[in-house]
Amino acid sequence: ALDVKKGEAGAILRALIRKQNLRRGQNTLVVEFQIKLLTLILSESETESSSLTASNGKNSWLKVLEDLITESDLGLKEFALDWLNKGISGYNDLDISKKLILLNFICDEALGTMKLRSCIDDQNAKIAEEKKAAKSKVAEAKEKERNLKQKLQDEMAKAVISNGTSLSISEYDTLVSKIKSEAAKAHTELL
Incomplete structure (x- = not known):
C-alpha cells in the first residue's frame, strides 16, 4: 500500500535521528514518508486533495497534518501546534521526541485506513496459509x-x-x- 522498500524504515529513523534539515526544495526521507502516509489517509477521506508538497503553502503536508491532529480521536490534543505557524522551519525546529510523536501519530492514523488494513489482512492470511x-x-x-x-x-x-x-x-x-x-x-x- 505504501510501497516501502526494504531498509527504508531504518533509513527514515536514521534520518530523523540525524536531524537532517530540510533545505529549500529538498525533501528529507522523513517528510517524504509522512507525505506518503498523509496522502494515503487523504485518499480515503471525502476531502478532495491535490498532491501534497513539502513546502509551505496551500498544498503543504503540514496543513493536512494540522487538520488531521485537530480532527483526530487519537489523543494528540495536548500536542502544541504553535510550531505550525512557522511552516517547515517550525517542523525542523521540533526536537526528535516531538517528531517521533508526530510520525507515530500519522502511522496510527494510516493504520486505520481500509487500504492499509486490507494489505495487512492479506499478508496475515498469506502467512497463515x-x-x-x-x-x-x-x-x-x-x-x-x-x-x-x-x-x-x-x-x-x-x-x-x-x-x-x-x-x-x-x-x-x-x-x-x-x-x-x-x-x-x-x-x-x-x-
Whole structure:
C-alpha cells in the first residue's frame, strides 16, 4: 500500500535521528514518508486533495497534518501546534521526541485506513496459509516416519517368525538399510 522498500524504515529513523534539515526544495526521507502516509489517509477521506508538497503553502503536508491532529480521536490534543505557524522551519525546529510523536501519530492514523488494513489482512492470511501448509507437511512427514517404523518392526517380526530364530547382524543391517532408504525417499518426496 505504501510501497516501502526494504531498509527504508531504518533509513527514515536514521534520518530523523540525524536531524537532517530540510533545505529549500529538498525533501528529507522523513517528510517524504509522512507525505506518503498523509496522502494515503487523504485518499480515503471525502476531502478532495491535490498532491501534497513539502513546502509551505496551500498544498503543504503540514496543513493536512494540522487538520488531521485537530480532527483526530487519537489523543494528540495536548500536542502544541504553535510550531505550525512557522511552516517547515517550525517542523525542523521540533526536537526528535516531538517528531517521533508526530510520525507515530500519522502511522496510527494510516493504520486505520481500509487500504492499509486490507494489505495487512492479506499478508496475515498469506502467512497463515503458509504456516498451515508447513504444519501439514510436518504432520505428513511424521506420519510416514511412524509408518516406516511400524513397517520395520513388522518386517523384523516376520523375519524372526519365518526363520524361527532372531536375525543375523547382516540380515538386520540389510533390513534396516532397506527401510532407511524408503524413509529417505519418502522424505525427499515431501520436500
